Every structure is written in C-alpha cells, then in structure tokens.
Amino acid sequence: MIFPDMLTDVPVTRLVLSQIELNKDLPDVIKVVNDTGVDYENVDAFSAIKPAPLLAQHAQGSFSTPGLRGQRITSGYLNENDARQTGEHILYTGQDWSPRFLVTSIIRPDEKSMTIKATDEFAGLSLTTVMESILGGSMRIRHTLTNEKQGSYALEALEVQIPLDEEMTEYLDFSGYATNERLPQRHQIKDGSWVREFRRGQPGFDGPIVVVGTPGFGFANGNLVQAQLAWSGNSVFRVERSVDEPASIRVGELLLPGEITLECGESYTMPWVMLSASLEGLDGLAQSNHAWQRSLPAHPKKDLVTFNVWEAVGFNQNWNKLSRLASLAAEVGTERFVLDDGWFHLRRSDKAGLGDWWVDDLTWSQGLTPLINQVHELGMQFGLWLEPEMVNPDSDLYRSHPSWVLQASERQPLLQRNQQVLDLTNPQVYDYLFNLISAVLADNNVDFVKWDHNRDLLEAGSNLHNNAPAVHRQVLSFYRLLDDLRNRFPNIYWESCAAGGGRIDNGVIEHVSRFWTSDMTDALSRQDIQRWTCQYIAPEYLGAHVSGRVSQQTGRSFSLNFRAATAVLFAFGIEWDLTQAEDHDLNDLKEWVDWYKSERSFLHSERFVRLDLQDNQIRAQGVVARDGTRAVIQHVQCGMSSSKRGLRLRVPGLNRSALYRLSWIGPNCLLRDKGSSLFSLPDKPLSGALLEDWGLLMPWCRPQTIRMIEYRQI
Numbered sequence: 110m111i112f113p114d115m116l117t118d119v120p121v122t123r124l125v126l127s128q129i130e131l132n133k134d135l136p137d138v139i140k141v142v143n144d145t146g147v148d149y150e151n152v153d154a155f156s157a158i159k160p161a162p163l164l165a166q167h168a169q170g171s172f173s174t175p176g177l178r179g180q181r182i183t184s185g186y187l188n189e190n191d192a193r194q195t196g197e198h199i200l201y202t203g204q205d206w207s208p209r210f211l212v213t214s215i216i217r218p219d220e221k222s223m224t225i226k227a228t229d230e231f232a233g234l235s236l237t238t239v240m241e242s243i244l245g246g247s248m249r250i251r252h253t254l255t256n257e258k259q260g261s262y263a264l265e266a267l268e269v270q271i272p273l274d275e276e277m278t279e280y281l282d283f284s285g286y287a288t289n290e291r292l293p294q295r296h297q298i299k300d301g302s303w304v305r306e307f308r309r310g311q312p313g314f315d316g317p318i319v320v321v322g323t324p325g326f327g328f329a330n331g332n333l334v335q336a337q338l339a340w341s342g343n344s345v346f347r348v349e350r351s352v353d354e355p356a357s358i359r360v361g362e363l364l365l366p367g368e369i370t371l372e373c374g375e376s377y378t379m380p381w382v383m384l385s386a387s388l389e390g391l392d393g394l395a396q397s398n399h400a401w402q403r404s405l406p407a408h409p410k411k412d413l414v415t416f417n418v419w420e421a422v423g424f425n426q427n428w429n430k431l432s433r434l435a436s437l438a439a440e441v442g443t444e445r446f447v448l449d450d451g452w453f454h455l456r457r458s459d460k461a462g463l464g465d466w467w468v469d470d471l472t473w474s475q476g477l478t479p480l481i482n483q484v485h486e487l488g489m490q491f492g493l494w495l496e497p498e499m500v501n502p503d504s505d506l507y508r509s510h511p512s513w514v515l516q517a518s519e520r521q522p523l524l525q526r527n528q529q530v531l532d533l534t535n536p537q538v539y540d541y542l543f544n545l546i547s548a549v550l551a552d553n554n555v556d557f558v559k560w561d562h563n564r565d566l567l568e569a570g571s572n573l574h575n576n577a578p579a580v581h582r583q584v585l586s587f588y589r590l591l592d593d594l595r596n597r598f599p600n601i602y603w604e605s606c607a608a609g610g611g612r613i614d615n616g617v618i619e620h621v622s623r624f625w626t627s628d629m630t631d632a633l634s635r636q637d638i639q640r641w642t643c644q645y646i647a648p649e650y651l652g653a654h655v656s657g658r659v660s661q662q663t664g665r666s667f668s669l670n671f672r673a674a675t676a677v678l679f680a681f682g683i684e685w686d687l688t689q690a691e692d693h694d695l696n697d698l699k700e701w702v703d704w705y706k707s708e709r710s711f712l713h714s715e716r717f718v719r720l721d722l723q724d725n726q727i728r729a730q731g732v733v734a735r736d737g738t739r740a741v742i743q744h745v746q747c748g749m750s751s752s753k754r755g756l757r758l759r760v761p762g763l764n765r766s767a768l769y770r771l772s773w774i775g776p777n778c779l780l781r782d783k784g785s786s787l788f789s790l791p792d793k794p795l796s797g798a799l800l801e802d803w804g805l806l807m808p809w810c811r812p813q814t815i816r817m818i819e820y821r822q823i
C-alpha cells in the first residue's frame with residue numbers, strides 16, 4: 110500500500126509499504142517516493158530486499174542496530190523454596206530485549222494519518238507507530254512503546270528506520286559552532302554504521318538533520334530523502350548499510366542511562382521524525398519544510414523590523430544611550446526595539462545575576478517603564494531578553510537554592526559562561542520561574558521576548574531523582590514553561606536563541622515565531638550560515654541583523670549595501686550602535702528598511718531558492734513565486750573568483766513558455782552603488798525556458814558586493 114494514498118496537486122512524500130496484515134510482521138518500507146499520487150498497481154508485489162520496517166528488528170533477521178533497544182529488569186527469588194528460607198533476592202536483567210511485533214490494528218482516521226499498533230505478547234511490549242502527512246508535503250513519524258507486563262522496562266533507544274534506494278549513496282549533515290553554525294559536510298555511504306550523536310541537551314550549532322541522495326546532489330537536482338528530529342534535546346542519527354542489508358537512516362532521541370524506565374502500563378513516545386523526499390534537490394526538501402512552517406499558529410505572518418541593542422551597548426545599559434538608540438531606530442523605520450541582556454538585578458557582566466529576574470534598581474532607577482513608554486510612543490514594539498533556564502552561582506537565587514541546578518552527583522557540572530542550568534523538572538523551580546517571569550512581563554508592557562540559552566546541558570541529572578539523567582524531562586519542561594507563559598501572555602511573540610543558533614529545530618518552532626540565527630553578524634560569514642539554516646527553517650524565522658561597519662566578531666569591514674542585502678531576504682533587523690552611524694548611513698539604512706517592508710510579504714510567502722553554481726566565491730539565492738510570474742534573485746560575489754569568465758544564473762520555477770523582463774531591484778542606495786557593478790541587463794524579454802536552462806550571464810563582479818535582479822513575467 111501507499112501512505113498517504115490521496116491524489117495531490119503537488120508532489121508529497123509517501124511511503125510505499127508492503128501489505129499490512131493483522132497478526133503479521135510490521136509492514137516493510139519498500140520505497141520512499143515524492144509524487145502526486147500515481148496509481149501504483151499491484152505495488153504489494155514488490156518486496157523489500159530485506160525486511161525493512163519502520164522499526165529495525167533483530168528478530169526479523171537484521172544484524173544492524175535494532176530500532177528498539179532495552180531490557181526488562183525484574184526482581185525475585187532464584188529458587189522460591191530456598192529463598193523463603195534464606196530470603197535471597199536477586200535481580201533478573203536482560204529479558205525481552207529482542208521483540209518481534211505483530212500487527213494488532215490499523216487505524217486510518219483520515220487519508221493523511223495512519224496508526225499501526227503491534228504487540229509482542231511474550232515480551233509484554235506494544236508498539237504504536239503514527240504517520241502523518243503534513244502540509245507542504247513532508248511526513249512525520251513516531252513510535253510509542255508501552256510496557257504491558259510486570260517488571261521495569263529499561264529503554265535504551267527507540268528509533269525510526271527509513272530504508273533508502275540503492276542509488277542514494279551520498280549524504281550530508283552539518284557541523285558547526287557558535288558564530289559558525291551549520292557547516293555542511295558530505296559523506297559517501299559505505300558498509301558499516303555512521304553515527305552522529307547530539308549530546309548537548311539542545312540541538313546545537315550543527316542541527317539534527319541528515320540528507321541522503323543520489324551522488325552529486327545539489328540545490329536543484331537529486332533524488333533525496335531528508336530526516337530530522339523535531340526535538341530540542343539530545344538526538345542520534347545513523348546511516349547504516351551492510352553486505353546484506355540496504356542503506357537506511359535511523360533517527361531517534363538519544364536517551365541517557367536510565368532516563369526512560371517504563372513500569373507496567375507506562376509508555377514512552379519518541380519525538381517526531383520529519384521525513385521529506387524530493388526529486389528536485391535540496392531546495393525541494395527545504396520548500397516542503399517552509400510550507401509546513403508557514404501553516405503553524407506561531408508563524409510570523411509579518412516579521413517586524415527588529416532593532417536589538419546587544420552589539421550597541423553590551424552589558425552597559427543606561428537610559429541616555431538607550432533612549433537615543435530608540436529614537437534613531439524609530440527614525441530608520443524599526444518596528445520592534447529589543448532590550449537585551451543586562452537589565453536585571455546586578456547584571457553587569459556575564460558573571461552574575463542570572464536567575465534574579467527583577468529590574469535592576471541601579472541601572473534602571475525608574476524601572477523600565479520610561480524606556481518602554483518611549484519605545485511605544487515611537488510606534489515600536491518593546492522586546493525583552495530572558496534566559497530562564499540558567500543561574501549564575503553569583504545570584505540571590507543560587508545562594509538560596511544551590512540544589513536547584515542540574516547535576517549528576519554531589520559535584521556540580523563544569524561552569525560554562527559562568528552559569529549552571531536550573532532543574533526545570535523540579536516543580537519548585539518551575540513555579541519560581543513561571544511566577545517571577547510572569548511578574549516581569551505583567552509589570553512591564555512587553556511585546557516580544559528573546560529567550561536565550563547560553564550553555565550546554567552537561568552532567569544534567571536531577572537532584573530530585575538521585576541525580577539520574579533529566580535531559581528528556583528538562584526539554585519537556587522547557588516546552589511546558591514556554592507554553593504556559595504563552596498562554597498567560599498570548600500577545601507576546603517569542604524568539605528562540607541559544608548563544609546564537611544553538612536551539613533551532615522543528616520541535617521548538619511550534620512554540621516560537623523567530624530564531625536568532627547566529628551571533629555572527631559579519632555579513633560574509635552570515636551568507637553561508639543563513640543559506641544552510643534555510644535547509645530546514647523558512648527564511649522569515651531567521652533573525653538577520655545589519656551590524657556596524659566593522660564586524661565585532663571578525664574585525665572585517667563591509668559596505669552597508671553588502672551588510673543589508675545579506676540580511677534582507679530573512680527576518681530583517683539592526684544590531685548596530687546607530688549613535689556612531691553617519692547621516693548617509695542612516696539614510697541608506699532607512700531605504701533598506703523601507704524596501705524590506707514593501708517586499709517582505711512576497712519574500713516570506715513564496716519559494717526560497719538557492720542556485721547551483723560552479724564558482725565557490727559566488728552565491729545566488731532568492732525567491733520565486735509559486736505561480737512562476739515573478740522572481741527576485743541575489744547574486745553575491747563573496748571573494749575573488751579564480752577566473753574573469755563570469756557565470757550563468759539558472760533560475761528554476763519560471764513559466765517556461767512565458768516571457769520575462771529583467772531589471773535591477775533593491776533600494777535606491779543599492780541601485781546607485783557603482784561598487785555593486787550594476788551592468789546592463791538584456792533589454793529584450795527572455796523566455797522562462799531560456800532563463801532556466803541557459804541562464805543569465807553574470808560577468809565578473811567586485812568581491813563583497815551583491816546585486817538583486819527582478820524577473821517579471823509580461
């Protein structure tokens with residue numbers, strides 16, 4: 110059978126499954142396809158090379174990593190008669206470690222969802238697999254394991270298996286670190302296991318995602334499958350292949366020792382695995398994710414131009430400077446002004462204050478109200494920075510409750526950025542944070558919160574549970590705290606930040622409206638960070654701020670046009686001490702803000718594309734209307750090309766037989782900028798087919814310059 114089996118206008122990700130029969134093995138996944146619902150007659154006649162259900166099972170003859178790993182632990186008497194006399198009590202371990210699930214029911218509430226229930230009666234375990242086709246054409250899948258029998262079931266892992274076509278031999282994932290997020294790395298599938306573990310208690314600067322496809326896949330070409338874990342905690346990704354089993358991806362939450370122990374009747378539900386397939390390369394996968402994200406309730410329908418004060422003032426907050434910045438921000442057209450770290454009790458540096466969430470009465474002797482009022486009077490929203498999950502040892506909170514931090518033993522974890530992580534699974538901690546943060550938000554007229562998280566979860570055990578690992582429950586508590594606050598303050602928008610882009614994933618995206626993509630605001634470095642984060646997050650979520658002329662991170666200098674054009678396709682903002690800006694900078698910045706405002710509804714609702722180019726010094730990206738009538742494409746010359754030949758931009762998604770007029774587009778300051786090499790574009794209209802297949806020739810351009818071209822159907 111095929112799931113989902115409805116006909117669609119655009120291709121969607123589907124699983125071709127072997128026949129599902131009651132009291133038989135779990136169905137095999139024969140193939141992952143992306144189509145509009147072809148009638149696969151007699152598809153059941155096909156079979157997988159080797160049984161390949163969504164849960165890999167040793168009991169079905171697989172010698173690869175089983176999808177369920179765990180064991181039952183019971184206690185009893187070795188020999189009942191003797192034991193009654195001696196009282197000798199022993200622990201039995203290692204039972205029910207190799208289940209073979211047989212299907213007990215299939216539930217199809219509608220054509221877009223399916224639940225398969227299965228059980229192994231002897232093992233006393235049942236498995237529920239839910240599949241959902243989601244808007245945009247991706248699919249999500251997860252298993253729930255239930256312990257049906259006496260004795261504790263110590264769960265080690267529960268993973269979804271996605272078998273791959275043999276032609277898919279290359280895969281991509283991301284490395285990365287703070288200020289250099291999402292560095293792509295490519296690999297060849299070989300026999301054996303490739304394992305990627307994310308153990309920081311947050312998705313991290315790399316990203317919980319793997320893409321596998323046909324060799325040499327690019328943005329516009331390749332038969333690809335992408336798997337992600339929609340989860341803000343630990344995760345594990347495997348790509349496995351053996352001499353007798355086809356390659357597959359396996360994805361699940363990475364569980365720490367003893368983290369999940371199921372007593373009789375208890376269940377564990379893993380996070381969703383998001384599965385996307387595409388015959389049109391990486392962009393096809395990304396666009397499918399973006400379309401789903403655009404349907405979410407917290408999606409930023411219109412991302413406001415955001416001014417964040419961090420790079421302008423750091424921890425040195427004072428009324429005069431901030432009031433001046435607010436006025437300048439409003440003058441250039443800012444719609445939201447965000448007061449970053451440094452506003453609360455004794456927060457003068459990153460050494461003290463976290464946990465004491467009340468306004469510092471020395472820095473802000475009149476409270477925040479005068480600034481907030483000014484910001485509102487200037488017509489902007491007011492945003493506030495928080496880092497709720499953290500505490501500095503130098504804080505009133507820590508001094509009164511040192512045991513509230515996560516720790517794996519008597520010893521506390523190594524400090525990172527002078528801070529520890531609070532145990533949100535402790536109801537007292539949870540209530541403290543909910544009440545204190547609610548008070549701050551209720552007392553101050555806050556419209557937006559930047560929720561930061563500046564360290565990893567290291568040795569994250571809970572003092573409430575004898576220091577047993579608590580990452581899984583910490584992540585659930587984080588979601589709950591965020592949701593409780595969202596419910597209490599339904600008009601506030603929330604941004605996820607973790608030392609830049611350390612908590613960007615398709616789990617937290619259901620709770621927030623914006624991400625701080627990276628603390629790297631150097632425009633040249635930002636190009637690639639944004640380009641690759643878009644692989645799984647829509648551009649309008651990705652905060653992209655214009656910073657000062659000299660980058661605080663790298664010391665490099667870029668023109669305002671290069672900085673602003675780098676940000677303008679994304680969630681545009683400013684992170685610049687405007688009191689230091691020249692008048693002409695302020696004028697040009699205002700032009701960029703105005704242009705962004707006039708184009709954001711187009712840029713943030715249509716298809717984001719990245720072009721494949723044979724010059725590693727050039728990037729090209731932009732947005733193409735779904736109906737193909739318009740495109741806006743940026744040509745970015747990063748460094749010196751190794752030739753002066755130039756190259757062709759081939760834009761996908763235009764109407765092949767229609768004619769297009771090409772023109773430069775952008776704010777006047779870009780169009781006036783000789784440095785951006787605005788040469789002549791063809792004055793005759795060109796067909797969509799020509800522009801897509803042959804492409805527009807772009808000559809050599811000066812490094813660190815950007816041009817934007819509009820393609821308009823006539």
Ligand code: DGJ
Binds near residue numbers: 561607627
């Ligand atoms: C890390 C964030 O990424 C920055 O933007 C800033 O908010 C600092 N934290 C503040 O401590």
